Amino acid sequence: MKFAKRMDGMQASEIRELLKLTAKPDIISFAGGLPAPELFPVEGIAKVSHDLVLKEGRQLLQYATTEGRPSLRAKIAKRMADKYHTEVDPDDILITTGSQQCLDFAGKLFLDPGDVVLCESPSYLGALNAFNAYQPKFVEVPTDNGGLIPEELDKILETTPNCKFIYVIPDFQNPTGRTWSMERRKAFMEVVNKHNLPVIEDNPYGELRYEGEILPSLKSLDTKGLVMFLGTFSKIFCPGLRLGWVAAEHSLLTQFVKIKQSADLHTSNFDQGVADAYMETYDLDEHVKEIVALYKHRRDVILKAMEEKFPAGTEWTHPEGGLFLWLTFPEGVSARKVFDKCIEMKVAGVIGDAFYPNQKTDRSMRINFSNMPDDRIVEGIERMAKAIKECM
Amino acid sequence: MKFAKRMDGMQASEIRELLKLTAKPDIISFAGGLPAPELFPVEGIAKVSHDLVLKEGRQLLQYATTEGRPSLRAKIAKRMADKYHTEVDPDDILITTGSQQCLDFAGKLFLDPGDVVLCESPSYLGALNAFNAYQPKFVEVPTDNGGLIPEELDKILETTPNCKFIYVIPDFQNPTGRTWSMERRKAFMEVVNKHNLPVIEDNPYGELRYEGEILPSLKSLDTKGLVMFLGTFSKIFCPGLRLGWVAAEHSLLTQFVKIKQSADLHTSNFDQGVADAYMETYDLDEHVKEIVALYKHRRDVILKAMEEKFPAGTEWTHPEGGLFLWLTFPEGVSARKVFDKCIEMKVAGVIGDAFYPNQKTDRSMRINFSNMPDDRIVEGIERMAKAIKECM
Numbered sequence: 001m002k003f004a005k006r007m008d009g010m011q012a013s014e015i016r017e018l019l020k021l022t023a024k025p026d027i028i029s030f031a032g033g034l035p036a037p038e039l040f041p042v043e044g045i046a047k048v049s050h051d052l053v054l055k056e057g058r059q060l061l062q063y064a065t066t067e068g069r070p071s072l073r074a075k076i077a078k079r080m081a082d083k084y085h086t087e088v089d090p091d092d093i094l095i096t097t098g099s100q101q102c103l104d105f106a107g108k109l110f111l112d113p114g115d116v117v118l119c120e121s122p123s124y125l126g127a128l129n130a131f132n133a134y135q136p137k138f139v140e141v142p143t144d145n146g147g148l149i150p151e152e153l154d155k156i157l158e159t160t161p162n163c164k165f166i167y168v169i170p171d172f173q174n175p176t177g178r179t180w181s182m183e184r185r186k187a188f189m190e191v192v193n194k195h196n197l198p199v200i201e202d203n204p205y206g207e208l209r210y211e212g213e214i215l216p217s218l219k220s221l222d223t224k225g226l227v228m229f230l231g232t233f234s235k236i237f238c239p240g241l242r243l244g245w246v247a248a249e250h251s252l253l254t255q256f257v258k259i260k261q262s263a264d265l266h267t268s269n270f271d272q273g274v275a276d277a278y279m280e281t282y283d284l285d286e287h288v289k290e291i292v293a294l295y296k297h298r299r300d301v302i303l304k305a306m307e308e309k310f311p312a313g314t315e316w317t318h319p320e321g322g323l324f325l326w327l328t329f330p331e332g333v334s335a336r337k338v339f340d341k342c343i344e345m346k347v348a349g350v351i352g353d354a355f356y357p358n359q360k361t362d363r364s365m366r367i368n369f370s371n372m373p374d375d376r377i378v379e380g381i382e383r384m385a386k387a388i389k390e391c392m
Numbered sequence: 393m394k395f396a397k398r399m400d401g402m403q404a405s406e407i408r409e410l411l412k413l414t415a416k417p418d419i420i421s422f423a424g425g426l427p428a429p430e431l432f433p434v435e436g437i438a439k440v441s442h443d444l445v446l447k448e449g450r451q452l453l454q455y456a457t458t459e460g461r462p463s464l465r466a467k468i469a470k471r472m473a474d475k476y477h478t479e480v481d482p483d484d485i486l487i488t489t490g491s492q493q494c495l496d497f498a499g500k501l502f503l504d505p506g507d508v509v510l511c512e513s514p515s516y517l518g519a520l521n522a523f524n525a526y527q528p529k530f531v532e533v534p535t536d537n538g539g540l541i542p543e544e545l546d547k548i549l550e551t552t553p554n555c556k557f558i559y560v561i562p563d564f565q566n567p568t569g570r571t572w573s574m575e576r577r578k579a580f581m582e583v584v585n586k587h588n589l590p591v592i593e594d595n596p597y598g599e600l601r602y603e604g605e606i607l608p609s610l611k612s613l614d615t616k617g618l619v620m621f622l623g624t625f626s627k628i629f630c631p632g633l634r635l636g637w638v639a640a641e642h643s644l645l646t647q648f649v650k651i652k653q654s655a656d657l658h659t660s661n662f663d664q665g666v667a668d669a670y671m672e673t674y675d676l677d678e679h680v681k682e683i684v685a686l687y688k689h690r691r692d693v694i695l696k697a698m699e700e701k702f703p704a705g706t707e708w709t710h711p712e713g714g715l716f717l718w719l720t721f722p723e724g725v726s727a728r729k730v731f732d733k734c735i736e737m738k739v740a741g742v743i744g745d746a747f748y749p750n751q752k753t754d755r756s757m758r759i760n761f762s763n764m765p766d767d768r769i770v771e772g773i774e775r776m777a778k779a780i781k782e783c784m
Contacts, residue, residue: 001590001618002556003647004504004526010650034455042449050442057434061630063426097489097634097656104655108525112396129654133500134396164394198393226393238453240661242489255395258402262521263496264489268660269632 005113009132018339022348028380030367031348033174033323039291040238041282048277053270060273066261068095068245069272075279076231076245083207084217086229088247094256095267099204099232099244103130103167105259106200106228110164111136118156118166118197120148122355122364124174127167127202138357141166145317147173147180150187157195165198170218172205172322175355175366179320182215189221199227205322207236207288210296212320225249228256233275235323236288241271295323295370298377302369305378309385311392316367323370326352328363333391335362341387347380397505401524410731414740420772422759423740425566425715431683432630433674440669445662452665458653460487460637461664467671468623468637475599476609478621480639486648487659491596491624491636495522495559497651498592498620502556503528510548510558510589512540514747514756516566519559519594530749533558537709539565539572542579549587557590562610564597564714567747567758571712574607581613591619597714599628599680602688604712617641620648625667627715628680633663687715687762690769694761697770701777703784708759715762718744720755725783727754733779739772 022031053060067073073090080086096102103126111117111134119128121140128138139160142152148168157163168188170180180188192199201218219229225248232244246256260266278284299319306316313330327349329335335351342348352364369377414423445452459465465482472478488494495518503509503526511520513532520530531552534544540560549555560580562572572580584591593610611621617640624636638648652658670676691711698708705722719741721727727743734740744756761769 001588001644002502004500004502004507004556006504007501007647007650010654037450037454040449040453042445042453045449045453046442046445049445050438053434053438053441057432057437058429059632061432061434061437061632062429063626063631097660100654101656108396109399110394110396112398115396126654126657133651133654196393234455239455240451240453242656242658242660252393255399258399259525262402262492262518262525263655264493264634265518266634268489268634268663270663270666271660274662 006133006135009135018351021343026346027343028347028372028376028383030369030380031350032371033368034371035235035239036291036294036370039294041278041287044278044282045274048281049274052273052277056273060269062269064266064269066257066266068093068267069269069276072272072276075276080229080231080247083214084203084220086217086220088219092250092253093245093247094253094260095272096244096246096260097264097267098234098239098242099202099230100126100130101263102230102244102246103127103200104133105246105256105263106165107131107134107136108259109255110198114162116160116163118153118163119357120168120173121359122175122352123167123357124169124202125354128357131167136164139163140356140358143176143178145178147178147184148188150184150191153188154191154194157191157197163197165200166192167200167202169202171203171215172208172319172324174322175324175350175352176326177317177319177322177324179215185215185218185221189218192226193224196224197226200230201227202230204232204235208292208295208323209321210292210299219247225252228252236284236291237275237278241275242268243271243275298369298372298374301374301377302367302381305381309381311385311389314388323368325367325369327365327367329388330392333363333388335365337391338365338387341390342384345383345387347383347387349384398525398527401527410743413735418738419735420739420764420768420775422761422772423742424763425760426763427627427631428683428686428762431686433670433679436670436674437666440673441666444665444669448665452661454661456658456661458649458658460485460659461661461668464664464668467668472621472623472639475606476595476612478609478612480611484642484645485637485639486645486652487664488636488638488652489656489659490626490631490634491594491622492518492522493655494622494636494638495519495592496525497638497648497655498557499523499526499528500651501647502590506554508552508555510545510555511749512560512565513751514567514744515559515749516561516594517746520749523559528556531555532748532750535570537570539570539576540580542576542583545580546583546586549583549589555589557592558584559592559594560610561594563595563607564600564711564716566714567716567742567744568718569709569711569714569716571607577607577610577613581610584618585616588616589618592622593619594622596624596627600684600687600715601713602684602691611639617644620644628676628683629667629670633667634660635663635667690761690764690766693766693769694759694773697773701773703777703781706780715760717759717761719757719759721780722784725755725780727757729783730757730779733782734776737775737779739775739779741776
C-alpha cells in the first residue's frame with residue numbers, strides 16, 4: 001500500500017515513545033498536561049446531563065448544525081467579552097471537537113506543501129504535529145522571557161516568502177509558561193498588520209491566572225480581521241467532553257465551517273448541551289476560581305521546591321498562570337541525559353527539544369504542575385535535583 | 393489572505409444551497425438522512441449518563457487514549473462478529489468522532505493531489521466531499537441494480553495509474569439503497585486482491601435490514617488486510633453523540649491513530665462512556681428491532697404510494713434496508729426541473745447529480761423514508777407525482 005507523502009512527516013515521534021516511559025505508575029510524572037480531576041464538577045455534570053436528556057433528548061441526540069449549539073456559542077461570545085475584552089458575534093464562532101481540531105483545520109485551510117508556518121521558539125508540540133500533516137516548513141521566531149520578540153518577527157517577514165500564518169500562545173505559553181506584556185501584544189499586532197499575516201492565537205489557559213489581571217487577547221486588538229482565536233473548555237471545565245472553538249472574522253469562519261462539515265459533520269451535540277446546561281445551572285466562574293486557587297498553590301509549591309533543591313545554574317520560568325514551566329539546564333548538561341537519569345530515579349518531564357520544530361539545544365525540559373498533590377511534587381523535584389546534579 | 397489550493401475544490405456546493413430550500417418547515421422533505429428521533433432511547437440515556445458520571449466521573453471527564461475506550465472497543469468487536477461474521481481484535485478498532493471522520497482520515501492517509509479515488513457511480517456525497525479536501529481525481533465504477541460491477545472495476549484497474557483506494561457501501565447504499573449479493577462481494581474481493589487495492593467499506597446502515605439476512609462484510613472476506621471497515625452508532629443508537637469507528641489491519645490502524653491524535657486527540661470520552669454504559673444496561677438489539685420495524689413500515693408505505701401515484705416510466709429501487717431509495721425519471725424529464733417544481737409544491741428530494749463526482753445525467757433523485765410519519769410520506773409522494781407529471 002502506498003500512503004500519501006504527508007505520512008512521512010507523521011512518523012511515530014520519539015517523544016511519544018518517551019511519554020510511554022513516563023506513564024508508568026511508579027513514576028512521578030511532570031510530563032503530562034492533565035487538569036486536576038479532583039476538581040471536575042462531577043455531581044453537577046451528572047445532574048445536568050440527566051435533566052437535559054430528559055428535557056430535550058430528541059433534538060440533543062439528533063444530527064445538529066455544523067456551526068454548533070446557538071446558546072453555547074452565545075455564552076462563549078459573552079465569556080470572551082468578559083474575560084479577554086474581545087467582542088465577537090456568536091455567529092462568528094465555530095464549536096469544534098476540542099481546540100486541537102482548530103489547529104488541524106488551520107493547517108488544512110492555509111497550507112500547501114512547502115508553505116511556511118511561523119511559530120514561537122519553542123512552541124506547542126501538538127500544534128506542530130497538526131500542521132505537519134500539511135507538509136509546511138517551520139520558521140521559529142526568537143523569544144525571550146517576555147515571549148515572542150516582535151522585531152525579530154518583522155525581520156523574518158521581510159525576507160521569508162510564502163508565510164501563510166503565525167501560530168502563537170500569548171498567555172502562559174505551552175511549553176514555557178511565558179506571557180506577553182501589553183506592549184508586546186501591541187507591537188506584535190503592528191508587525192502582523194504591516195505584513196497582513198494571519199494569526200492563530202491559541203488561548204487554552206488564559207483564565208488560569210495566578211497573579212495580575214487577565215490581558216486583552218490579540219483578537220481584541222485586531223483591526224484587520226487577521227486573528228483567529230482558539231478557545232477550549234478543557235482547562236476550565238473538563239477535557240473528556242471534547243469542546244473547543246474558533247472565533248474569526250466571518251468570511252474566515254465560513255471556511256472553517258466548510259472544513260468542519262467534511263471532517264466530522266459537527267461536534268458532539270450531547271457534549272455541547274452538557275456544557276451549556278452546566279453554565280446555565282451553575283456558576284462556571286466559581287468553578288474556575290477553585291481551579292486557580294489549587295493550581296496557584298501547586299505552582300508555589302513547585303517553585304519553592306526548585307528554589308531549595310535545584311543546583312545553581314539551573315534556571316526556570318516563573319509562570320503567572322497556566323500549567324507549565326520551563327527548565328533550562330546549565331551549559332554542558334544534556335537534557336536527554338538528565339531525562340534518562342530521571343527515569344532511573346522514577347521521575348519525568350518532557351525533553352524540551354520536542355517543542356522546537358527545527359533547532360535543537362538539548363538544554364531544556366517542560367514541567368507540568370497542575371496534576372499532582374504537594375508531597376508528590378516535592379518528592380519529584382527532589383529526585384529531579386539529584387538527577388541534574390549527577391549529570392553536571 | 394491566501395488559502396491552500398485544496399480550498400478551491402471545497403467551495404460551498406450548489407447542493408448545500410438547495411438543501412437550505414428543503415429545510416423550510418412547510419416543505420415535506422425527503423432530502424435529509426435523519427434517523428427518527430421518536431425512537432431515541434431518551435430515558436435510558438438520561439439514566440446511564442447520570443449514573444456513569446457519578447461512578448467514574450474523574451476518569452470519564454479527563455483526557456483519554458486516542459484509540460478509544462477499551463470496553464467500548466470490545467463491544468464493537470463482538471457486535472461486528474455477531475452481525476457481519478467479521479472477526480476483529482478490539483485493538484484493531486479506533487473510535488472516531490462519527491464515521492465521517494474516518495472518511496477524512498482515509499483521504500489524509502492515502503491521497504496526494506492528483507491521486508485516484510475509485511467509487512461507485514453514484515456514491516455518498518459526504519464521502520466525496522471529505523476526499524475532495526485532498527485533491528484527488530475520482531473515477532466512477534459502473535453499477536447496476538445489484539451494485540458495483542466487479543468486471544468493470546477490473547477493467548478500470550488494468551488501465552488507470554495511481555489508484556489509491558476504492559470507497560464502497562455494499563449494504564443499502566447511499567444514495568441508491570442497493571445491496572451487493574454474496575457473489576458480487578466475492579467477485580469484488582477477487583478483483584481488489586488481484587490489484588492489491590485498499591478498500592474503504594462504509595457500513596452505516598448494515599443492521600437496518602427489512603428483509604433477508606445480513607450478509608458478511610467485505611472485511612470478513614478479506615484475506616490480505618486490504619479492507620478498512622467503517623461503522624457508526626448514528627443509525628442504530630443516535631447521531632448527536634458523535635461515535636463511529638474504523639476497524640483495520642493493525643499496521644493500517646496505527647496510521648489512523650497517528651492521524652487521529654493530531655486531528656482531535658481523541659473522541660469524546662463522555663459520549664463513548666454513555667454508549668458503552670447503555671449497551672451494558674440495556675439491550676441494543678431490542679432497540680435496533682424497533683428501528684427496523686418502523687423503517688420497514690415506512691419503506692412499505694413509500695413504495696406503495698409511489699406504485700399508486702407515480703407516472704409510468706418513473707423507476708425506483710426497492711431497498712432491502714437502510715434509509716434511502718433512488719428515483720430515475722423517464723428519458724427527457726429533467727431532475728432539476730422536477731426539483732424546482734417540487735419546491736413549488738412544497739416537497740423535496742436531493743437531485744441525483746450531487747452524488748456523481750464526474751458524470752451528470754439529470755435523471756435521478758435520492759429519497760429518504762426514515763424520518764416521517766405515514767400521512768406526510770403519502771402526501772409528499774402525491775405532490776411529487778404531480779410535479780413529475782407536470783415535467784413530462
